[in-house]
Amino acid sequence: MPSQTVLVFEVGECEECLQSIRGTALLTALTESIFQGYRKAQLTKLISNFLEPKNSPVISLHVVKKDDFDFIFYAPLSKSNQIELQLKELEGEAKKFSQREFNGVQIKELPIDDKLFSWVAIDGIWVGSFTPFLVEDVIRTYKSDRSLIFKNDIREVALLPTVKNDAGNIYINLKEFSNWLTVFSDNQSTLTTVGQGAVLDIKQRQGNLTLNGFSIANNEDQNMLLSSLKQQTPVPFMLKSLISNRSVLVTSFGISDGSELFKNIELSRRKDIQDSIQSFSNVDLESIFSGLGKEIVTCYLESGGQSMARVVLFSSSNSKEWLKSFDLLSKASEKGDSLYIERFSSYEIRQIEINNLPEKLFKPLVNGFRQIYYTNIDNTILFSDRVDELRKFLDDIDKEEVWGKSVYYNQFLESTLLESNYSIYINTPRALAAVSNSLNTKWNKVYSSTNRSYFNAIGLGAIQFSHLNENFYTNIAWSFNPQSDVGRNEPQEIRDRLQVNLDYAIASKPFVVRNHASKRDEYVLQDSLFVLHYFSTDGKRQWKKEIQSKLVGTVVQIDYLNNNKLQLFLVTAGKIHVIDRLGNYVNPFPVSVPQQNIEFVSVIDYDNSKKYRFLISEKTGKLWMYDQEGRNLEGWKPRNVEGPLVTAPSHHRIRGKDFILAVRQDGWAYLMNRRGENIKGFPLNLDMRPGGTYFLEQGNTLAASNFVIVSKDGVKVKFNVEGTISSREPLIRTSVDDQFSLIAENNNRFYVIARQNAKELTLLNENGKAILVNEFVGKNQVDIQYYSFGSGNDYIVVSDKIQDLSYVYDGTGRLLTPIPLESTGITLKQENQKVSAIYVNDKTLTILPL
Structure with missing residues (x-):
């Protein structure tokens, strides 16, 4: 086997074990994706022979292009009869069999559909591949001095014991595995190598696919993650109580000895970095590392745009010393006139403007971060390079929307190693949806064309390494739904509906x-x-x-x-x-207020302190703000913007400053502070008539933070909090009667744009690409709602307010309700990973699982 082999699967002797694995959603999704080009009957039958336990096959994986990979199939020559018979049958179907010589070895070749299959017999071993040069690599390796072979790359792993009579063993070259992962992305940057090699057994039980065995690290290569953890003993995953349920992927390093960690990471060998940090804070790095532990955790979260947000947490027994050092670094690195300090809920958030500080401190365990915003919860320090994402993360913790309080996550975590030194936890559907935009053209097409239900049937996954003697016990576990539930696309049955009837007509949504x-x-x-x-x-x-009286707003x-x-x-x-x-x-509610002609209502909590403000907007443009005792506040008695608004005013916190934006129907934008005073540069004439609502693209500076708004006649305008119009972009029109509007997602992370004319309603994403087309509503008044529940679970509801009909679509534009729902009001919700439509019509409330 050539040196650059990524992994080798040694098919086991247990047919029953293999059959149980073949039936899992995980294997189905993998085979549907990987073997998408091999779906024709002839190829499928041939490949099935390569997986027959009676043939004692071995399969190896190899990178063949920057965006592709393929396999080599091996079998003892004495057990290759069935394969040879299959090839002869294919040859008999008017195909041209050919033969050529390479390094003194005869290679046989046969075109099968649009592929060329090559095979040879070498020293009693049958070898074949759909990529001819891989067979040549095998011959080249066979003819060499055998110094560059796969077995040498993993020689210590090959000596480790394996379980007999199971589904098989997988041998992995971890360095090549990191290289293989770059095949799927346009970003060809090298990933951090975990270790040298691993050998794993395969099992399947109770909705989990499990691989366990051992991994080794090269002690001489300190850039390997596992090499940094050689002196650590496994620790429990205690920070799960602070991990947001929105996390797509979580990496956790278990640190039992902070001093030993310091000796094994790059910082201890980089005196230049130590001197640079000490020049700012005069901190004894080795000393503060001694209190580090027991965990360093990085959470990756879905965010607006193409990038993932990251929040890092680390615990320490000397957190006060860490915070003191961070505060000194914060003061030393400030670039403005004042130190950035923000109060949010019970937290104090500060900023350090030192490029790549976390990487300088913790590499290879943590990488990147241009700057950080940090705070602490008891002995745990949290930081992110985006303050808005750190706020959301802290809010999730306050609301107990965390793994430690979730039955769903805890049930899975109980099936994993309870103590480890390095763990990767993956919410598979969320992760796939989050990285789909980063896939290169080839694999994005594969992911899009493969039945998405196979991927959505895959649940949580964990990859764990636990230090044991000189090696790392390795456990990989993935949960999945039963195969019977996979690929089921039929409409929800009527019996699944829950309906409640009232005595009188329902007047609200x-x-x-x-x-x-x-x-x-x-x-x-x-x-x-x-x-x-x-x-x-x-x-x-x-x-x-x-x-x-009738409800106003929500x-x-x-x-x-x-x-x-x-x-x-x-x-x-x-x-x-x-x-x-x-x-x-x-108490003291209900509170009477003088406003009768109310159009919009907004609830404001400036800093998540639960000190609420209630903002009431009249149809004439008068704004009244009340505290939570019902007292009218100064500056809002009323604050008159002198014209009706297009949508409810709302509060935004940008760089620790509070802003309230109100946009009039004639295109004048009013940006105000807490006291209702205009921000410099406002009111701003946008020279347009807005359609729909608006969206905030938050940047790391005030000037880089833009409000996005769309005019009814199709111009997308961006303006910042300094009163500058950043851009004005005309949208593509398809008809003279096109009308445009912007619809923000339910959590204000994304937006879509609606284009409506007499023929059709089209929804466009942020880049102007069509998501769906509705040909039923014409120019009727519509209400459009956009929901993103994560995991790629995006939904759009189009409600025809004239006909009282609602159409529900998924994020790809597929209509989920071929028969529209008769409704005067509708909303969607997700609970326990399941989405339902809740709608009303006449006297009936209906809950319909989607």
């Missing part, structure tokens, strides 16, 4: 709220007699309450008492209401 005790979703709506109804997740009414949950219990905030003409989960008013 349904609102999904969270039960803070059970963590389950529940539903709120209002009927035509102005009665508020509260239903449990199974459709049982918990209470009803007459509020004497029902929002707030933690009014700041005790992690949630209440309902809502507004009617002349009144503000706060009602608890049992249907009782929270």
Whole structure:
């Protein structure tokens, strides 16, 4: 086997074991992708012979192009009869068999469909491949002095024991494996090598595919991750209690001895970096590393644009010393007139503007970061290069939307190693969806064309290394749905619907709220007699309450008492209401206000401190802000922007500063501070009539942060908080009567643009590419909602407000409701990884799983 072999699969003798693995969603997704070009019957039958245990086959993986790979198939010559017979059958179908010599060895070749299959017999071994030069590599290796062979690259691994009578063993050259991963991406940068080699056994049980065995690291190569952990003992995964449920991928390093870690990372060998850091903070690096442990964790999260957001957490027994050093670095690196300090909830966030500081400190365990924003929770320090992502992460922790509180994640983590030194945890559907835009042309096409349900059936995965003697015990575990559930695309059956009937017509859309005790979703709506109804997740009414007037805007949950219990905030003409989960008013509510002609309502929590502000907008453009006791605040009695608004005003925090944006229907933008005063450069005339809402593209500076808004006649305008119009881009028109609008995603991370004319409604992504076309609504008034639940689970709801019909699409534009839903109001929700449509029509509330 040639030296540059990535991995070798030694097929086991247990047919039953192999059969159970073939039936998993994980293997189905892999074979559907990898062997996509081999789907024709002749090729499929030939390849199946290469996997027959009775043939004692061995399969090796090789990179053959910068964006492709292929296999070599081996078998003892004495057991290759079935394969040879299959090739003779194919030859008999008017195909031209040929023969050529290479280095004194005869190579046989046969064209099969659009591929050329080559094979040879060498020293009692049958060797074949669909890539002819791979067979030549085998011959070249056979004729050489055997110094450059795969077995030498993993010689220590090859000596390790393996389990007999199982599905097989996998031998991996970990350096080549890192190179192989670059095949899928346009980014050809070299990945950090984990170790030298690994040998793994394969098992399948109870919805998990498991590979376990041992890995080794080269002690002489300090750039290998495992080499840095040679002196560490395994530690438990305690920081799971701080890991956001939004995490796509998490890497965790278990550190039992911080001093030994310091000796084994690049920082200890780079006096120039030590001197540079010490010149800023005069810190004894070896000393503060002695308190490091037990974990260094990096969380990768879905973010707007093409890049992934990262948040790093590390625990230490001397966190005060780390924070003191960070604070000195923060002050020494400040570039403006004032030190960046932001209060958010109970946290203090600071900034260090030193390029690649985390990499300088922790390489090879952490890489990159142009700058960092940092804070701490007890003895754990958290940092990110994006302050908005750090805020979201902290908010998830405050809401207990974390792995440690999730039944879904905890059930999986219990099936993994409870103690390790290096673990990679992957939410597979989320990860695939997040990296799909980074795939090169070839593999993006493969991913898009393969049945997506196979990938979505793959659940959580873990790759773990635990130091044991001189090696690392290795465990790889992946969860998946049963094969019977995979590829099922039929519409949801009517029996899965849950319907609740009321006595009177429903006048509002349904609102999904969270039960803070059970963590389950529940539903709120209002009927035509102005009665508020509260239903449990199974459709049982918990209470009803007459509020004497029609709801304005939405029902929002707030933690009014700041005790992690949630209440309902809502507004009617002349009144503000706060009602608890049992249907009782929270004192001092309801609070009377003079506004009767209300159009929009906004809830503002400037710094996540639960000190709420309620912003009420009248149809004339008068804005009134109240504190949580119902007192009208200075600067907002009212703040008059002198014209009707296109959408509700909203609060944005950029670089630690608070802004409130209100955009008039005639295209004037008002950006204000907390006191309602105009920011310099505003009001700003955008010279357009806006359609839909707007979107904030947040950058790391004020000037780089842009609001995006679209005019009805098709111009996309970007302007920043300094009152400068950054760009004005005309959108492509397809008809003279085209009307455009911008629709922000439910969590304001992305947006789409609607283009509507008498013939069709088209939705475009941020780059102007069409996502879906609806030919049913014409120029009727529509309400469009855009949801992104992660894992590539994107949904778009188009509601025809004239016909009271709703159409639900997935993120690829596939219509999920061939028969439109009759609804006067609709919303989507995700709970326990499942998405449902909640909609109302006449007197009926319906919950429909999608």
